[in-house]
């Protein structure tokens with residue numbers, strides 16, 4: 001149920017942080033991270049995952065396969 | 074959608090007092106080419122009789138507005154707003170925003186608290202520091218909380234410091250109201266197109282209303298917001314400058330239309346900057362081989378827009394967090410660590426007194442030039458030459474040739490001297506310190522000039538310059554630049570007349586690719 005940020009790609013621009021409807025994103029050690037248990041893949045809020053849509057570096061905010069996909073309650 | 078509204082408000086902004094004032098600024102600037110012979114107060118240096126004193130107060134100490142103010146007043150930038158809401162093909166956001174500075178260089182990211190402390194530290198140490206801007210990477214209005222917090226903190230302690238923001242314009246309409254509540258001195262919008270067909274080749278996407286827009290839709294939305302934002306600023310009497318990046322083959326010819334569009338909406342200054350593009354910047358344009366313009370192409374475009382409005386020619390695309398006058402950079406004195414330890418005493422009175430003294434100094438340079446203008450030979454009215462000047466500021470020829478990191482270029486004609494641009498010659502790769510390496514670079518950068526004014530110059534470079542057809546002139550050392558330039562031009566005309574010199578049109582020059590890094 002989540003997206004993750006590939007930290008080696010992240011420029012730490014912070015653009016994703018305020019866009020997340022679930023406050024799932026925060027800064028940690030000079031890069032940004034997604035708290036997987038908070039991320040709803042933006043389902044129920046927006047058509048596109050906001051972190052993906054705003055991120056300046058392609059393929060930086062991606063599906064975290066180690067988590068099951070989010071299912072709306 | 075609400076985009077139709079913007080068309081109507083163009084008309085409604087006409088006829089306001091501000092428009093008249095802006096018109097006067099435009100006319101004033103045009104006096105150099107008027108039939109009156111361009112006497113009196115040409116250039117933007119003295120307080121012109123025809124300019125509203127309130128506007129003059131706003132612009133006179135502003136390094137963004139007047140080239141010669143750059144000699145006397147400084148501005149600084151702080152990077153507090155790293156997020157951006159659009160993507161430009163000339164930007165790699167691992168580095169600074171190319172709109173305001175240069176690709177390939179990183180500014181230190183600061184919190185609003187750190188930033189305001191740094192500003193106060195700099196302002197207490199350097200009384201010429203009068204303007205604060207928010208630097209890239211990123212767009213100040215895509216980070217409104219950080220930007221406005223910084224402005225609030227600075228305004229509390231140092232209300233005399235003018236604040237400015239540079240934006241891509243996408244979020245401008247929604248923030249104009251809040252901006253106008255601050256002591257915002259002016260806003261810069263980067264506008265590279267007024268036609269989405271052109272825009273789609275510059276902007277691959279924008280983020281707006283929780284969605285990534287691409288292609289022509291993205292460019293259309295951005296364009297509408299830019300125009301509406303500009304109109305809203307004009308309506309509120311906030312000065313607005315427009316920056317455009319000249320991208321040969323994409324928007325070079327189109328920028329003449331951009332110039333008209335922004336002028337009609339009340340922008341009072343238009344700054345056309347060259348695209349700086351190299352593969353190592355990692356930008357789309359850098360990687361796909363899109364070239365930047367040559368010095369001649371840039372000047373031709375600036376000239377063709379000048380009849381339309383006030384053109385800005387002194388943009389250095391400087392390193393955004395540089396501190397100091399002209400090429401000088403004192404930022405290492407103000408690292409976050411040092412600033413946090415400093416005992417800061419903000420001396421508003423002392424700053425004011427200092428700035429008044431500087432104002433006198435600059436009046437003196439203007440008067441000296443005007444006195445020298447008498448007796449310029451009218452029969453050579455068509456003849457124009459360029460000269461390069463090595464200077465550290467204060468309006469004087471006061472830099473050693475070998476130490477110059479940039480040259481200022483003046484155009485000389487029977488109308489007098491006119492500042493037309495800069496050439497930076499500091500080396501991108503910090504390797505070559507030897508004069509043998511740097512000299513050809515310097516010569517290429519000022520190859521379109523007939524002479525170079527320096528405070529001092531060694532024998533070797535002197536000979537190479539002469540061989541390249543550039544006259545090395547050190548006899549005006551420490552004198553006023555413009556007065557000396559007019560003197561030199563008089564002599565030049567006399568020599569052409571007597572046949573001692575054959576006037577030839579010089580070739581083109583290089584715009585150096587790479588970051589401006591003062592040593």
Ligand code: SF4
Pocket residue numbers: 002003019020021022023024025034038039040041042043049050051052
């Ligand atoms: S996908 Fe949506 S909910 Fe998940 S981290 Fe990104 S913005 Fe937040």
Ligand code: SF4
Pocket residue numbers: 005009010011012013014015016017032051054055056057060061
């Ligand atoms: S938007 Fe992308 S680059 Fe910026 S902080 Fe978020 S993940 Fe990192």
Ligand code: SF4
Pocket residue numbers: 157158159160161163164165166169170171172173209210211212241
């Ligand atoms: S607006 Fe500035 S930071 Fe944003 S993409 Fe363009 S150049 Fe880069």
